[in-house]
Amino acid sequence: MLGHISKSIDKIVEKTPKQALYGFAALGSFYVLRSGFRVLSSFYRHVIRRPLDFPSRYGKGSWALVTGGANGIGKAWSQELAKLGFNILIIDFDWEAANQAKETIELNYKVVVEMLILDLSDQDNIANVGKFIEENNLDISILVNNAGAHKMAPVKDMPNEDIMKLINTNVIAMTLLTRLLLPKLLERKQRSAIINMSSVSAHIGFPYSTVYAATKSYIRIFSASLREEIKEKIDVLVVSPEGVSTNMTKKPVGGDIVRPEDCVIGALKELGRRIETFGAPRHTWNGWKNSFFSDATRSERTERYLRKYFINK
Template sequence: MAVAVDRVDMLFNEMILQLRGQLSSFSDAFAIVGAIYTTQKTLNIVCGCYRAISVYGLPKLRRRPDLVSRYGPWALVTGCTDGIGKAYAQELASCGMNIILISRSNDKLIKCAKDLESQFRIQTQVVTADFSQGGAIYAMIEEEIKDKEIGILVNNVGVMYYPECLHEMNLDRIFQLINVNITAATIMSRIVLPQMVERKKGAVVNLTAAASIRPNPQLAVYTATKTYLDFLTQSLQYEYEDKGITVQSLMPCYVATKMTKYGQNVPSPGYFIPSASLYARRALSTLGVSSRTTGYWPHQLQLWIAEMIPDRMWLWGANIVNSAIKRRIVQQKKRGTLASSSS
């Protein structure tokens, strides 16, 4: 610092003046960084609100789209005898689509098909297949559906388990999770996509889970299977968007179905835990509007909050919740009041 002075107090004053000058340029720089950060955050909030209104608000005001002319006359739903799959099939049928129902219980399938035909005056086809069997079933499924013009494929089938660590899990259960949650959606998409590509239209809806956005101790395999499906969906959406095909990752939080009953009864539906039919109605209205969505506004709110939680705190909280569920299950098993496993 070159300062032309001959007295110490003048030298001191000069140094303070220079320092003040530098400090003000520092505070200017901080002010600019602060302004950029605030603008970015404000833009994120504005874009988030805009997306939320266009995905969850506007479709409710519009008339129901003509799914048959937009995508094709048939929809195929896997795991459709209960829960979200059954409700989604009903919604599609109420839009005039014919439904191919694939699930493992023949009696339930026939009953669902009859109900849909009589309620909505549509055609149905039933295919009985157990997706936990792995590769052996797909040639039969392909043969059964080969003459149908499938406009919408809903890869809904999925299984869960009561929380446990990987070393406690039975090997059959692990293979079941992989075969049902991963293989089924991948191979069904492989079977149906060629005809959609040929017609340059169609939609594939993959039921992933909001749980797939963060790791989940004691439900590691389930969460990982859903993360696989979510990533598969995002890549496929990019691969097929210029071929006229929509691929959607539908990632619900809790929906009141037999999958989420950790006791004898399905949880009672409420605002944050909707019934399968309310969830399916809302979710279908987002098809063609968003390629990755929870499908239901209160679930989006929960997802936003979950995304804000720091990683370590999230893992800690998830582990506590899953341990509590596990304790409850053990007690129910002891009392003999536990309904059959969540899958």
């Protein structure tokens, strides 16, 4: 069978003009070199290259506002930015978790941590964020829009209130809070940063998380468009990780599930340099691999991924 196929290929090659064969060879060589460059570039960015000097870039002693900053990826953002010397404003609805994060960060990193306990899915609370910042005279230099809601269910089975919860938390709160802080960020003498947490689900169809994936797609496009408006003064980064071990995913670290710290540390290496990152090196590698597959194959891989990590458990 293999011999027959080989002979058929030989006949096709013999009948193909040499110019066409040279063209195919050149195209193949270019594709291989391009792929190799992407692998080496990714290795350099995530393993060798160090992050920028953020205190000098955004202002030493300034503040980072982290929504959902008491747990999971948000807590990792709070800790890693505090480690760099930024004071932290945690916005979360969980007072106990926020207070614990505050005590841990202040003890370990010797920065000031403020807490604002409210639910960002309620649009009326956005104005309270602005009042708190003004009353406490906080120089916010970094905004991390991390707070998010997730719900797995077929769209036909989702109650309207669950759909609105996803949209209000993932889309409306992020948009309105960004709009609220933009004037102050643009007025600062030094640069500022806006970091928006999206998801790998924004890149591909994600069955049973349809509304969630759609909200994360909004975040990607919003971030890319906003960057073109404000890039002279503000760095914008959108982070689109795969599985991260958090209270929301309820998955242990292993395989494609990474620690929140890995996601944040990887993302920080891209802040001020690129518009989007998958975060952890593992997820960046997976994103590079997935770029080779067709839409149909990616859909099948997504289905297997969901069943492996969520649906069957």
